[in-house]
Amino acid sequence: xxxxxxxxxxxxxxxxxxxxxxxxxxxxxxxxxxxxxxxxxxxxxxxxxxxxxxxxxxxxxxxxxxxxxxxxxxxxxxxxxxxxxxxxxxxxxxxxxxxxxxxxxxxxxxxxxxxxxxxxxxxxxxxxxxxxxxxxxxxxxxxxxxxxxxxxxxxxxxxxxxxxxxxxxxxxxxxxxxxxxxxxxxxxxxxxxxxxxxxxxxxxxxxxxxxxxxxxxxxxxxxxxxxxxxxxxxxxxxxxxxxxxxxxxxxxxxxxxxxxxxxxxxxxxxx
Amino acid sequence: xxxxxxxxxxxxxxxxxxxxxxxxxxxxxxxxxxxxxxxxxxxxxxxxxxxxxxxxxxxxxxxxxxxxxxxxxxxxxxxxxxxxxxxxxxxxxxxxxxxxxxxxxxxxxxxxxxxxxxxxxxxxxxxxxxxxxxxxxxxxxxxxxxxxxxxxxxxxxxxxxxxxxxxxxxxxxxxxxxxxxxxxxxxxxxxxxxxxxxxxxxxxxxxxxxxxxxxxxxxxxxxxxxxxxxxxxxxxxxxxxxxxxxxxxxxxxxxxxxxxxxxxxxxxxxxxxxxxxxxxxxxxxxxxx
Amino acid sequence: xxxxxxxxxxxxxxxxxxxxxxxxxxxxxxxxxxxxxxxxxxxxxxxxxxxxxxxxxxxxxxxxxxxxxxxxxxxxxxxxxxxxxxxxxxxxxxxxxxxxxxxxxxxxxxxxxxxxxxxxxxxxxxxxxxxxxxxxxxxxxxxxxxxxxxxxxxxxxxxxxxxxxxxxxxxxxxxxxxxxxxxxxxxxxxxxxxxxxxxxxxxxxxxxxxxxxxxxxxxxxxxxxxxxxxxxxxxxxxxxxxxxxxxxxxxxxxxxxxxxxxxxx
Numbered sequence: 050x051x052x053x054x055x056x057x058x059x060x061x062x063x064x065x066x067x068x069x070x071x072x073x074x075x076x077x078x079x080x081x082x083x084x085x086x087x088x089x090x091x092x093x094x095x096x097x098x099x100x101x102x103x104x105x106x107x108x109x110x111x112x113x114x115x116x117x118x119x120x121x122x123x124x125x126x127x128x129x130x131x132x133x134x135x136x137x138x139x140x141x142x143x144x145x146x147x148x149x150x151x152x153x154x155x156x157x158x159x160x161x162x163x164x165x166x167x168x169x170x171x172x173x174x175x176x177x178x179x180x181x182x183x184x185x186x187x188x189x190x191x192x193x194x195x196x197x198x199x200x201x202x203x204x205x206x207x208x209x210x211x212x213x214x215x216x217x218x219x220x221x222x223x224x225x226x227x228x229x230x231x232x233x234x235x236x237x238x239x240x241x242x243x244x245x246x247x248x249x250x251x252x253x254x255x256x257x258x259x260x261x262x263x264x265x266x267x268x269x270x271x272x273x274x275x276x277x278x279x280x281x282x283x284x285x286x287x288x289x290x291x292x293x294x295x296x297x298x299x300x301x302x303x304x305x306x307x308x309x310x311x312x313x314x315x316x317x318x319x320x
Numbered sequence: 321x322x323x324x325x326x327x328x329x330x331x332x333x334x335x336x337x338x339x340x341x342x343x344x345x346x347x348x349x350x351x352x353x354x355x356x357x358x359x360x361x362x363x364x365x366x367x368x369x370x371x372x373x374x375x376x377x378x379x380x381x382x383x384x385x386x387x388x389x390x391x392x393x394x395x396x397x398x399x400x401x402x403x404x405x406x407x408x409x410x411x412x413x414x415x416x417x418x419x420x421x422x423x424x425x426x427x428x429x430x431x432x433x434x435x436x437x438x439x440x441x442x443x444x445x446x447x448x449x450x451x452x453x454x455x456x457x458x459x460x461x462x463x464x465x466x467x468x469x470x471x472x473x474x475x476x477x478x479x480x481x482x483x484x485x486x487x488x489x490x491x492x493x494x495x496x497x498x499x500x501x502x503x504x505x506x507x508x509x510x511x512x513x514x515x516x517x518x519x520x521x522x523x524x525x526x527x528x529x530x531x532x533x534x535x536x537x538x539x540x541x542x543x544x545x546x547x548x549x550x551x552x553x554x555x556x557x558x559x560x561x562x563x564x565x566x567x568x569x570x571x572x573x574x575x576x577x578x579x580x581x582x583x584x585x586x587x588x589x590x591x592x593x594x595x596x597x598x599x600x601x602x603x604x605x606x607x608x609x
Numbered sequence: 610x611x612x613x614x615x616x617x618x619x620x621x622x623x624x625x626x627x628x629x630x631x632x633x634x635x636x637x638x639x640x641x642x643x644x645x646x647x648x649x650x651x652x653x654x655x656x657x658x659x660x661x662x663x664x665x666x667x668x669x670x671x672x673x674x675x676x677x678x679x680x681x682x683x684x685x686x687x688x689x690x691x692x693x694x695x696x697x698x699x700x701x702x703x704x705x706x707x708x709x710x711x712x713x714x715x716x717x718x719x720x721x722x723x724x725x726x727x728x729x730x731x732x733x734x735x736x737x738x739x740x741x742x743x744x745x746x747x748x749x750x751x752x753x754x755x756x757x758x759x760x761x762x763x764x765x766x767x768x769x770x771x772x773x774x775x776x777x778x779x780x781x782x783x784x785x786x787x788x789x790x791x792x793x794x795x796x797x798x799x800x801x802x803x804x805x806x807x808x809x810x811x812x813x814x815x816x817x818x819x820x821x822x823x824x825x826x827x828x829x830x831x832x833x834x835x836x837x838x839x840x841x842x843x844x845x846x847x848x849x850x851x852x853x854x855x856x857x858x859x860x861x862x863x864x865x866x867x868x869x870x871x872x873x874x
Contacts, residue, residue: 061626077447099467153348160349161356167587168580169542171458172557174549175564175572180373255456255539259546262461270459274550277462285462293455300454504670505700505758509714509765510690519713523704603703603747 101283106290109283118272123291126257126268129185133192134253138246141197145204145245149238150230155205162201170195170256174263188260195256199248207241208234236315243311247304254296375570380577383570405559410578413555416476416544417537424483424536429529432491433521442492449489457482457543465551475555478547482540487532494528495521527599534591541583556582615769615801616644616667621676623662636662638826640676644769644803649795651804651812653860654822654830655867660805663827664773667803668694681768690718693767697774699754701746707757708733708742714765732760735794752783759794769801776811785844788814796839809864813857814847821863831863 066072082103089102096102101109113119148155148162170191181187211234219233261270269288276284332340357377363369364376371379390403397407435445457478464474464481503520511519548557560575623637636659644650652660665671666678669688678685680692688694693714701710709716712729720728733739736756746754755775762770776784788811795802806812812819816835823830835856837847847853 073443074447077444080444081448156345156348157351158349161352164353164580164584167584168576169545169583171542171546171549172560172576172579175560176569176576179564179567179569179572255458255542258456259458262458262550263546273459273462277465282463282466285466289455289459289463292459293451296454296456297450499698499700501696501698501700502702504668504688505694505696505702506713506717507670507688508668508690508692508694508771509717509761510688511717515717519717520702523702526704601704601745603745 098280098282101286105283106286109281110287113284113287122268122272125266126261126270127295129188129192129261129268130250130253130257133189133257134196134250136189137193137196137253138200138249140193141200141245141249142204142242144197145201146208146230146234146238148201149205149208150234162198166198166202170252171259171263174260178264183264183266185266187264188257188266191260192253192256196249196253199252200242200245203241203245203248204238207238207245210241211237239315240308240312243308247300247308250299250304251296254299258292372567372569375573379570380573383568383574387571387574406574409554409556409559410582412472413544413548413557414582416472416479416555417541420476420479420483420540421533421536424480425487425533428484428487428532429491429522429525432488432529433495433517433525435488436492436495436525437517437521439496442496445492449485449492452485453489457539458546461543461547461550464547470551471553474551475544475547478551479540479544482543483536486536486539487529490528490532490535491525494525497528498524523602527595527602530591530595530598534587534595537583537587537591541579545579614643614645615648615681616642616803617677617679618642618663618667619677621663621666621673621678623659623666623671623673623675635826637666638828640827640829642820642829644801646801647799649802649804649815649817650820651806651816651818652820652822653806653809653812653864654827655824655864656807658822658824658867659827660822661773664694664771664803664805667769668692668771690714690765691768693762693765693770695755695758695762695770695772695775697777699746699751699758699778701754701757701761703746706743706745707738707749710746710757711760711764713761718765728764732764735763735797736760737790750783751779752787755779755787756790759791763794763798763800767800769803772802772804774806775804777807784811789844791815792839792842809857809861813853813860814842814844819856819860821860822867824867830867833860 085100086103089096089100093100097105110119113122148158173194174187174191177187177190181190215233215237216229219229224232257268258270258273260266261268262274265271265274269292273285273288273292276282276288360374360377363374364371364378384406387406388397388404391397391405391407392401392403397404400408400411402408435442460478460481461474464477468474468477498521502524503516506516506520544555545557548555549561552558556575556579560572560579563569563571563575618640621637621640624633624635626632627634640663642650652663654660662671666673667680667685669685669692683691685692702713705713708729711732712725715725715728733742736759738753738756738760741749741753746757749757755778758775776787779787792815794800804812804815813835819833819835821830821833822828833856835852837850837852841847841850
């Protein structure tokens, strides 16, 4: 190999590192932080109010960490997400199953569910506030309500997509109606359950933030809202970054792998 | 019994079995709605729940006329006369959706195509898109209030922000999925750079763009309602929030029903047919959602 | 074969960096080739021998540094309507009807609508797609899609038509029909064609001249003239034509040498 070839190979390796995977992500992160800092330092008139620099956001996080409020806000939000999402999914799966098993029931309740799905959780928020006041219950009901529909509809279509042949095969082996549900329909609907879970948690995440903001319950949503009320823009930015990063981490490291693993393992259709 | 069977066979023959089944389905689907309305009316009769918690159906209907009571007429309502409360709020929300769409969709498509055509650029911009779509529209509301104050700029920004990033991201991914050989085909026919955008990338990304539009409406409409509640001074979200504070529950119910109906109609009867049409014309299989 | 050379390739070499390792891959070495007017040249060789690279260079889709490549006396810089390409993956646009796909080249060259319509109809009839003008690609079979692709290229009236394994993705029965039809079309239109294939039979059946490529780095190994008039090139007669069978066996032997030496390697 000549030295020119070696040089070329080295250049190529750098180019590859810079345009793929982890290297690209690092360059992107560093680049956007520098860009943010430049904008806040040179383009904005009152950066403290309109766009604080990355440093002041870090300082604000250190401050909140020291006071202990950051951890408590964060855990409040996550606990709400988990409880509300879990209950919504726990109700959604059996409802979806019931609708999927019986065409008569499905035809009867599908339009109703369709209507209430388009009544978004945020829109019914004022109604829930009238019923339950500005309480944790209100926020939880809104989360539960938003996470219920995606999973229910996905389970319904998942059960419907199980080939009739599988059910017939189980029947000829002497399976009872319950056994057919347990051994054929539920596993067959597994991929849809995974897809629905991811969607449900996604909707729930938005609902948590909105609910906390509107009801004024402690949490990330409230943190960014009070940042606006008390003129603390660094706190708003910190909250926004945490909201975005949490969702990306949750989605890419928990929900998506769960979804693809389930589809791979239980999938009737290879994607 | 035989008479009934004969009658039903005769009806089936006349109307057609498929049509009959469809009518039966519609009828069946309306049963829960009717049941709910009956329950609602019974509640008015027996007052299980206070009218402040669940107002009578007639009050919700009456709220339309109460809100419009001083409105001089249809023409005045269209001209956004000060006293036409309900129509003003509806038009205010719809106007923002339309304005944000008119600005945000072309902008998102333009940037999405430019970014999607270049693998390196789109590689860098993909995380931007993912991050921006992860910080849900609602989380932008406090920052928007800081930037623009309470009012229409904030609400418009929230809608625009949601639309732009979704359309941008979907267009970029759509453009990236366009097979390279289609571009080469047009190039070898003598197509210029501009021709490849117009004839290949744009139509190739179309199904993905329209899916992005449906998502925009879904997420954007929700975010807009929330923005109007928190940082707005008009619109349906603002209306129901104020009404809730004043415990005018019938107005809240009316608002919620209108918000859902507007979304339902624009999604089911405008965007879904559009999506179905493009996807089928493009030779892909359309799956109802 | 007389007439002027439409395509001239001189001392063409090509290297490119491997997608994963970054090491330089030597794809083509010292290619010298001329394609004359109305000539049908088929290039055959083992897979990965660089024949598609050559076609992409001629099409202008791949920039080259060493050597020269000229069409009609003009150096090749980027793709252009003087070199029409029929790709293996029928690259017709799924959102355009058959007629609009075939007329696309003329549309891009701003030919008047009336003239376009007339020529599109002419080529639709030529490839036997009458009655399918308003269909969309997803409603067509693989063979029909490839006919649309051929008609689209011909309709733009290129100086030379480049075909990159155009019949590799269709079933055996359809392939035979399409080959017969391509012959008929070549007779009717008198086009200059550079045809890439890995099928020895196809090359011998269609080509006036067959160029056999060696394995990588791709070099021209031999050139075999097949002196059979176009009118006689029909599958039902060709199978028993000694000129055809001899040429085919000879090419097969040469290609096999390349493949087996590859195995030993």
